[in-house]
Amino acid sequence: MLASKLMAARALVLLGCGWIARRHAAAARRLGIPLLAASRDLARARAFAREFGAADAFGAYEDAVRDPRAAGAIVCTPHDRHLRDALTALEAGLHVLVEKPIAPRLAEVDRMVGVADAAGRILMVAENFRFMPAFRHVHRLIASGRLGELRELHLVARGYRRPGGWRLDVGASGGGVLIDAGIHHVHNLRWWGGEPRRVFALAPPRTVALGGEDAVDLLAELPGGVVGFLSNSLGARGLPRVQWSTVTGTAGTSLADNRGRWVLLRGERGTRLSLFFRDTRGHLALLRAFDEAMRTGRAPEADGAAGRRDLAVVLAAYRSLAERRPVDVEC
Known part of the structure; x- marks a missing residue:
């Protein structure tokens, strides 16, 4: 646990611990990318963290995205929460990989893209x-x-x-x-x-x-x-x-x-x-691309604009x- 507390800020916060989060967690483990697990159900987050070797578990998304070990967040919540949860991560200074669809409404996408651009953060859609x-x-x-x-x-x-x-x-x-x-x-x-x-x-x-x-x-x-x-x-x-x-x-x-x-x-x-x-299924390459975009600042292929067009x-x-x-x- 001491090593996890001293971890450099490279971890990805999983917002939501459902089925698709398991795919991302498995890919992160294979790539050696540290994880922080977050769910509105703390017991579920802890069980998920134990299963996938996440460094920590949280019962509130707001706490998870403000952890100093975090560099990015993967939004794995229901569609109507994508904007809210992406903004929570962006406003905490994190890069964001959001599950498809990027949001259910174009106005929500525009707001998400605008906040990411203003913050100088990567916004990518998890289009595997x-x-x-x-x-x-x-x-x-x-x-x-x-x-x-x-x-x-x-x-x-x-x-x-x-x-x-x-x-x-x-x-x-x-x-x-x-x-x-x-x-x-x-x-x-x-x-x-x-x-x-x-x-x-x-x-x-x-x-x-x-x-x-x-x-x-x-x-x-x-x-x-x-x-x-x-x-x-x-x-x-x-x-x-x-x-x-x-x-x-x-x-x-x-x-x-x-x-x-x-x-x-x-x-x-x-x-x-x-x-x-x-x-x-492309999950390793997807997460590798997001990790590279975070490190280099270069826009990924499946960016917010692409998600909007979809x-x-x-x-x-x-x-x-x-x-x-x-x-x-x-x-």
């Missing part, structure tokens, strides 16, 4: 899809021209699952499947295909209790006439968790496993299968659902 080796490989295929001129992107993640807890409250979640897991695929749609100009979204009848929609089908108009399609569902009974992404160009198609294990390329130059075995697409889709018409995406 950006750092998955398989998805970075797809991006390289597109950027290198191996697929030719882009034509279509199809991103499909469908299965059956019953969420619980705060996700059943639309006030806490800000929506349903699209603003939660679906925003990962929105990010890839933007990253691979460019910024959507207009979206049209439909949702089937609900089969799973959720604060918002349990499934959504989204059609997006991308730059250059490219068409994007996203299908995301937690209410597809009878299906395994089928998750795949295809990017089709004039010279070929890439088919990626959304769990990050392989990418198949077929085109004018034949067929090639690329396999990925390390950090397939959210803008989601909110345009929700408006399309409500109004049953195509909607332009707010810049």
Whole structure:
């Protein structure tokens, strides 16, 4: 414990000790980054700290972010708390890695980004899809021209699952499947295909209790006439968790496993299968990027502006659902 009290200010404070916090804690332990665990339930924070070897545990976020050992915070709380908890960390002088979505409203994102900029602190979104080796490989295929001129992107993640807890409250979640897991695929749609100009979204009848929609089908108009399609569902009974992404160009198609294990390329130059075995979900690379951004002060790839653009697409889709018409995406 003495060593933990004398630790240089490099530790990351985990705000929230739920499921996603466990992913970040496991990555931090592998990278040798010290942790401080914080929960509004002190007993839960202590149990989490014991399990993951955190240097200390706190029952109040305000106390944790003011610990002299802390350099940054990872916000792992429900969506409606992201702004409040990110500001708590930023106002204490910490850099912030906030879980996706960055916030449920654009005005909240703007405030968060403004405070981070004024404080000279890093604000990054925990968009692990950006750092998955398989998805970075797809991006390289597109950027290198191996697929030719882009034509279509199809991103499909469908299965059956019953969420619980705060996700059943639309006030806490800000929506349903699209603003939660679906925003990962929105990010890839933007990253691979460019910024959507207009979206049209439909949702089937609900089969799973959720604060918002349990499934959504989204059609997006991308730059250059490219068409994007996203299908995301937690209410597809009878299906395994089928998750795949295809990017089709004039010279070929890439088919990626959304769990990050392989990418198949077929085109004018034949067929090639690329396999990925390390950090397939990108959590190590994500945390490494955040740690480097804190040390160097350089803006990370998945910064607050990128998180805002992801959210803008989601909110345009929700408006399309409500109004049953195509909607332009707010810049």
